[in-house]
Amino acid sequence: MPNLGHCKCCGDKVSSEAASCPHCGQPEPYDDKWKYVAELLQQGDKVNAVKYVRESTGLGIREAINFVEKNFTRTS
Numbered sequence: 057m058p059n060l061g062h063c064k065c066c067g068d069k070v071s072s073e074a075a076s077c078p079h080c081g082q083p084e085p086y087d088d089k090w091k092y093v094a095e096l097l098q099q100g101d102k103v104n105a106v107k108y109v110r111e112s113t114g115l116g117i118r119e120a121i122n123f124v125e126k127n128f129t130r131t132s
């Protein structure tokens with residue numbers, strides 16, 4: 057069963073077996089580093105999740121927060 061991860065380009069959800077990202081077209085988009093972000097958020101550690109996204113992508117604080125909220129926060 058394929059793992060669900062996040063695209064290393066756009067950060068959207070993508071299968072580990074996907075040949076390209078269905079959202080942005082990035083080839084071999086699966087990236088484990090976003091799994092770490094998801095794990096931090098599951099632990100309620102949003103501060104470090106945002107920090108990790110910033111370090112990984114070079115985004116500003118506001119962009120990183122938006123990125124985390126858009127791609128990793130489950131809306132119930």
Ligand SMILES: [Zn+2]
Binds near residue numbers: 067068081
């Ligand atoms: Zn993508």
